[in-house]
Amino acid sequence: MVERGSGPVVELDFHNTLVKDAQRELTSYLSHAPDSVREVRVIHGYHGGTALRDMIRYHFHHPRIKTKMIALNPGETRLILK
Template structure:
């Protein structure tokens, strides 16, 4: 699920997860992310339905999320994190 892309960016692939499972995983990841992490690129896909995409873009809330950046790639969303 997790891969470091750059020093300040990590990628989380939630393909194939159920919505509640993915939401819990992302909330935990955001809460435990090192202070140096500024972005989490969430790969949710879009061909298999929109439930995961909708959860990430509309329902996911966390105090560290500063902004959600919608990608030209409909299968991913970038979470910009606040500086702790």
């Protein structure tokens, strides 16, 4: 995972990350993210398959997530935080 940004919007890049590792890292990040972070842009890519994208969009849940938004970029999912 590569983290970019430190303000209200943070970008996490999970290219070439296994689904189970991405799930663990995203859970850890959201559990420890400062309250000032309001949005996480999760970069999962789209050329390498759909397992990571589907896990994030349809199967991943965390108490900090208010809603998930499908971005115009098919390789990105936006998480709006509480």
